[in-house]
Every structure is written in C-alpha cells, then in structure tokens.
Amino acid sequence: xxxxxxxxxxVSNKQMTFWxxxxxxxxxxxxxxxxGHLFRRKTTVQYPEVTREFSEIYRGKHVLKRDDxxxxxxxxxxxxxxxxxxxAITMISAERKPGEEHLYREEKYASVYEINMxxxxxxxxxxxxxxxxxxxxxxxxxRSEYARGKFIFGKAELVEPFDPAKRIxxxxxxxxxxxxxKKNRSYKHNR
Amino acid sequence: MIKVTIDNILxxxxxxxxxxxxxxxxxxxxVPPAMCYYSKLKGSGGKCRTCLVKVSHSSTKDPRPMPxxxxxxxxPVQDGMVVENxxxxxxxxxxxxxxxxxxxxxxxDCPVCDQAGxxxxxxxxxxxxxxxxxxxxxxxxxxxxDIGDKIKLHMNxxxxxxxxxxxxxxxxxxxxxGILYRGDVSEIGTFIQNAITNDFSGNVIDxxxxxxxxxxxxxxxxxxxxxxxxxxxxxxxxxxxKVTAWMFGNEIYRITGRKDxxxxxxxxxxxxxxxxxxxLTDWVIEGPRHIKRxxxxxxxxxxxxKMQSIIKPIEGLMESQE
Numbered sequence: 001x002x003x004x005x006x007x008x009x010x011v012s013n014k015q016m017t018f019w020x021x022x023x024x025x026x027x028x029x030x031x032x033x034x035x036g037h038l039f040r041r042k043t044t045v046q047y048p049e050v051t052r053e054f055s056e057i058y059r060g061k062h063v064l065k066r067d068d069x070x071x072x073x074x075x076x077x078x079x080x081x082x083x084x085x086x087x088a089i090t091m092i093s094a095e096r097k098p099g100e101e102h103l104y105r106e107e108k109y110a111s112v113y114e115i116n117m118x119x120x121x122x123x124x125x126x127x128x129x130x131x132x133x134x135x136x137x138x139x140x141x142x143r144s145e146y147a148r149g150k151f152i153f154g155k156a157e158l159v160e161p162f163d164p165a166k167r168i169x170x171x172x173x174x175x176x177x178x179x180x181x182k183k184n185r186s187y188k189h190n191r
Numbered sequence: 192m193i194k195v196t197i198d199n200i201l202x203x204x205x206x207x208x209x210x211x212x213x214x215x216x217x218x219x220x221x222v223p224p225a226m227c228y229y230s231k232l233k234g235s236g237g238k239c240r241t242c243l244v245k246v247s248h249s250s251t252k253d254p255r256p257m258p259x260x261x262x263x264x265x266x267p268v269q270d271g272m273v274v275e276n277x278x279x280x281x282x283x284x285x286x287x288x289x290x291x292x293x294x295x296x297x298x299x300d301c302p303v304c305d306q307a308g309x310x311x312x313x314x315x316x317x318x319x320x321x322x323x324x325x326x327x328x329x330x331x332x333x334x335x336x337d338i339g340d341k342i343k344l345h346m347n348x349x350x351x352x353x354x355x356x357x358x359x360x361x362x363x364x365x366x367x368x369g370i371l372y373r374g375d376v377s378e379i380g381t382f383i384q385n386a387i388t389n390d391f392s393g394n395v396i397d398x399x400x401x402x403x404x405x406x407x408x409x410x411x412x413x414x415x416x417x418x419x420x421x422x423x424x425x426x427x428x429x430x431x432x433k434v435t436a437w438m439f440g441n442e443i444y445r446i447t448g449r450k451d452x453x454x455x456x457x458x459x460x461x462x463x464x465x466x467x468x469x470x471l472t473d474w475v476i477e478g479p480r481h482i483k484r485x486x487x488x489x490x491x492x493x494x495x496x497k498m499q500s501i502i503k504p505i506e507g508l509m510e511s512q513e
Contacts, residue, residue, distance in 0.1 A: 077302030078414035082490050093411045108303045108411050131302050 073134035076110035080126035088119035210263035227352035228264035236264035248273035306402030355395035363389035409445035423474035
C-alpha cells in the first residue's frame with residue numbers, strides 16, 4: 001500500500017530492554033515536558049475577566065440599525081435571508097400603519113426578524129446584501145446559553161436601542177467609498 | 192414563407208410576422224426583451240421601445256438599412272431582411288438609454304415591492320442598465336389607490352405599458368379603467384375609484400411587467416424567492432383552473448397564472464381561483480414548476496417534490512430544548 005505521509009511507523013513485536021521495561025526514564029521524560037510548560041508564556045486568558053483584543057471589524061453578533069431619527073431601517077426585503085449561506089435568517093414582514101411613521105422608515109417593516117445564532121457562521125454576507133444599511137455585524141460576541149431555543153435571536157436582541165447615546169457605532173465596518181456616498185444627500189437612499 | 196436573418200441566424204417565417212415573433216421562433220438570447228408587447232393581447236406593443244433592433248438590410252428589393260432603430264414588436268419582417276439585436280453595439284447602447292428612460296419615474300423601492308424577483312424591469316435594468324442616472328429631478332409621486340378590494344395600484348411604479356388596459360378591453364365585457372390625462376402626467380385610473388368587478392380582472396396583476404398592480408391578498412406576505420411555485424389545478428366553471436400556487440411549506444400564499452418563458456400568461460385565470468382558493472384542499476398538486484436557473488427564485492429550490500413526512504416530531508423532545 002502506498003504511504004500517504006512519510007511519518008508512518010512500522011509496529012514491531014520487539015522485546016523491550018531493561019531500561020525500557022522499568023518505564024522510569026520514559027516517565028521522567030514525560031514529566032520534563034509537562035513541567036517545562038509551567039514556565040512558558042500562557043496561551044490562554046482568564047475569560048471573561050480578561051478579553052483578547054478584538055479587530056475593529058470583528059464579525060460578532062448582528063445589530064439591526066435605526067436611522068438618525070430612530071426609525072428601523074429594515075424593510076424585510078429578504079435579501080439577507082437569500083444571501084445567507086447557512087439559512088439562519090427568517091423574517092415576517094408587515095405593513096406600516098398610519099401613525100407608525102416614527103417607528104419604521106419605509107411602508108413595509110419586519111414584524112418578526114430572527115437569526116439562528118447556532119446556524120450563523122458570521123460570514124457577513126447579510127451585511128453585504130442589505131440594500132438599506134440595516135444589518136451589521138458588531139464586535140459583541142454571542143453569549144453562551146444552556147438551551148438551544150435561546151440562540152434564536154429576535155428583534156428584542158437585534159434591534160439597537162432607541163436612545164441615541166446607546167446606538168452601536170458601525171462606521172468602522174463601512175468602506176471609505178460607502179461613507180463618501182452617504183454624504184450625498186441627493187440620493188433618496190440617504191434622505 | 193420569407194427568409195430573415197436575425198443575429199446571423201437564418202429563419203423562415205410567415206409573411207406579416209413581426210421581427211420580435213420571428214426572433215422568438217429562434218429563441219434563446221436572440222429574442223429582444225419586451226416590456227409592453229404581449230403576444231396574447233391584440234394591439235399591444237410599440238410603447239416602451241425596449242425591443243429596439245437594428246435593421247441593417249431592409250429586404251432583397253431594397254437593400255438599404257433602415258434609417259433608425261425600429262421597434263421589433265411592431266415591425267413586420269420582409270424577405271431578405273437582416274436584423275441585428277445583440278450583435279449591434281448601437282442596440283445595446285439604445286437599450287441602456289431606454290432603461291434609463293423607464294426608470295425616470297420608476298421608484299427604486301424594490302426592497303419593498305412585491306414584484307421584486309419576478310419583475311421584468313428589474314431583469315432589464317440588471318441586464319442593460321447603468322448604475323447611475325443623468326437626471327436629478329424628483330420622480331413623480333401618486334397616492335396609493337385600490338382597484339377593487341383585491342388589487343392595489345402603485346401608480347409610482349407604473350411604466351405606462353398599457354397591458355392592463357388591453358386586458359380589460361379584450362378580456363372583460365366592460366372596461367372600467369384606463370389611462371387618464373396625457374403625456375408625462377398620464378396615469379392608470381378608474382373613474383371615481385370605480386371598482387373592477389369582472390371575473391377576470393385579476394389578470395391585470397399578472398400582465399403588469401412591474402409592481403404597479405399587485406395582489407392585495409399577498410401584499411407584503413413574503414418575498415417570491417422564499418416561495419415554491421407549484422403547478423396545481425382544480426375544477427373551475429369559469430376558467431381552465433390551471434394555475435401556479437406559490438407555496439411556503441403546506442400553505443398557499445398566492446395564486447398566479449402559469450407564465451411561459453417570456454413572462455406571458457399561458458391562460459387567463461378567474462378571480463375566484465386567484466383570490467379565494469388559498470387552501471391546499473382546493474387544489475390538486477401536479478408538481479413543482481421549472482424555474483430558470485438565472486432567476487433569484489431558484490435559490491435554495493429543488494425541482495423534485497419532497498413529500499411531507501408522515502412521522503410526527505416528538506413534541507416533548509423539542510420542548511426540552513427551549
């Protein structure tokens with residue numbers, strides 16, 4: 001049979017020598033490796049007291065953005081769901097009623113918007129697909145849970161707070177071209 | 192029989208055939224796109240100019256080229272005619288301009304529009320359109336109106352193709368809607384919000400190439416690419432009863448007519464089938480419809496029908512995970 005690597009060893013039934021039979025040299029050799037690691041630099045951190053440095057554009061938990069007036073940007077167009085390779089996103093849309101103009105930006109909005117965080121692979125395709133700059137991935141991580149059901153994040157977990165001071169800054173995730181485009185108020189997109 | 196050459200392909204057609212129909216006999220990419228022409232509606236065509244082609248050789252008698260690009264939907268072929276569609280850069284350029292013209296007043300609200308994903312104008316602008324527009328003017332805006340209790344009219348999105356007017360004229364005994372006003376202020380309207388009550392009025396939804404006329408029973412319910420189109424039929428006293436059901440799981444979200452490869456209805460269906468029969472028990476399922484691979488509707492869809500499992504999931508098992 002052809003070898004796939006050159007690291008395979010042929011096992012033999014050869015008798016062990018006296019030194020090999022008492023095992024003490026082998027144990028000491030193993031101990032040396034084990035205790036040697038005590039004096040090396042630690043590779044782990046004491047999470048959650050200590051956290052690692054995150055990239056500015058880390059792709060963590062999603063956020064559904066509000067616009068400057070606090071209206072939800074998402075119109076439930078479904079492009080994020082069709083772009084999602086893991087099929088993690090589902091939504092149900094509803095029509096905006098008169099008097100709800102301060103809540104939703106367009107005449108249609110997502111009444112239910114769910115991301116299954118167990119399915120999500122945090123690729124950021126939803127963000128790329130979004131025509132309304134509504135969904136972004138943030139530097140926040142998805143917390144661990146004991147039950148699967150809690151990983152289905154609805155609008156309560158995803159939509160950012162109404163309070164302007166608590167809004168989530170995603171400007172780092174946008175390219176200079178996008179930021180330049182957004183300055184142009186003549187596009188309906190930016191109004 | 193006369194011979195024409197379209198994009199270097201020779202075909203023999205009957206006298207009086209239009210260039211567009213001759214191209215449709217060849218099929219494939221040679222066929223010019225059409226926004227207003229509808230083969231099943233008499234008198235349609237000649238309005239949107241999307242199907243412009245170049246005639247580089249008028250006929251064997253008169254070999255001169257036609258001075259301008261011609262609308263292929265309303266120009267009959269002549270013997271020995273040589274037509275250029277995609278092979279002519281002039282045509283591609285003209286079509287780019289046409290898309291820009293069609294989009295002058297068409298709002299870019301595809302994320303909201305129910306037609307998105309099966310919209311002719313969306314396909315056209317994806318294929319030929321430019322990323323930018325040369326105009327700065329505001330698009331015209333109208334209040335939303337209802338035509339009857341089942342059809343919603345978004346006049347903002349209308350491209351004035353007149354297809355729905357022809358449907359009402361030719362299919363129903365009494366036309367109640369038409370084009371009001373003239374020129375760039377013209378709009379589709381019913382006189383004093385007259386409801387269209389004819390049995391076949393729902394077909395205006397299917398013939399509309401854009402999202403101007405939409406189904407109110409399906410309004411904002413789902414996006415077309417989340418649904419599975421199925422061929423279903425039922426016994427119907429008014430129409431053939433052969434329709435497409437757009438399903439999500441075991442639920443029928445909406446009913447449309449069956450459309451052929453050019454987006455035209457194979458048969459007109461009645462309003463009872465379209466709006467009222469939304470239960471699975473009303474229909475006999477034939478099987479899934481073929482979807483073009485290029486269409487967004489084909490995303491995550493399979494042609495084979497998967498029957499629902501007869502084994503019920505154990506309810507207690509799922510609840511313990513909540």
